[in-house]
Amino acid sequence: MPKGTTKRRPQTLARLLDAALEVFAESGFGAARIEDVCRRAGYTRGAFYSNFSSKEELFFALFDAHAERELERIGRLAAATQDHDLSVARIAALLAHIGPDERTWFLVTTEFTLYAIRNPEAAARLAEHDAKLREEAAGLLAGLLARVGLRPRGDLTEFLRVVIALREGALGQSYVEPGALEPGALAEKFLPLLVASVTEPL
Structure with a gap:
């Protein structure tokens, strides 16, 4: 330390x-x-x-810094959006957004995930950091849903597992086939359907 x-x-x-x-x-x-x-x-x-x-500790510092920037970005854009402009589609767009430097982070985190799968101690530590990110993101998402008159039907942290799987899986396809699938396009298209399926009116 x-x-x-x-x-x-x-x-x-x-x-x-x-x-x-x-x-x-x-x-x-x-x-x-x-x-x-x-x-x-x-x-x-x-x-x-x-x-x-260690090198692992360096990675987790990168992870936490990236997570903090993403949460701040969503929170900042959400705060700047008037209630009458906020919608399920807008929330989905905030979650699906892919920044210009995301390819670099995708390479880093994908490589580390493979390393962690082979190393149980690293996997346990990665799971802890992932869980913390999901908890913080769930609180942010709950606030956004409340602003559009919706509440989750279940655990938002579980829903965020699906969001992350969609984002990361789609990004992998985008970086392999850049001419066929723009980064973020698949998530932005299907996330509104997912959000609608796991929410109900307040």
């Missing part, structure tokens, strides 16, 4: 995270070396180990 704080630590962390994202996307989590991340960031191994205990 990071030890102590300095004025330069936030900058060091940011550079290490940016470098890790690039190296993990290029080489895959398994093949990427801590030395590669340090070299890309312009730091020594000492700088790495003063902030992270």
Whole structure:
């Protein structure tokens, strides 16, 4: 775990995270070396180990930062949307949105998921981070549904498993067939139907 704080630590962390994202996307989590991340960031191994205990911990820092940005994006856009402009289709579009840098994150998280499937301890830790993200997203989604006069018929965290499966499965197809399926298009098309099927009027 990071030890102590300095004025330069936030900058060091940011550079290490940016470098890790690039190296993990290029080489895959398994093949990427801590030395590669340090070299890309312009730091020594000492700088790495003063902030992270392992390559796995570095990935989870990336995971949490990405999750926080996504939740903030949805919350910010939702807050900027007037109630009369909010609809099931609009909610679905917020959930389906694919940013310009999503391909890089897709490569990183897919590689790590395969690594975690082969490593039970990493899988357990990934499951914890996934569960935390689903819980926070469920609260956000519940608020959006209430604004359009709907409530969930069941557990929203379970529904979000389906949303994530649709997003990630569709993204894989989009990146394999970029000319046939635009990223986010499949989720945006079918998510309104899914949202309607698991909600009812207040």
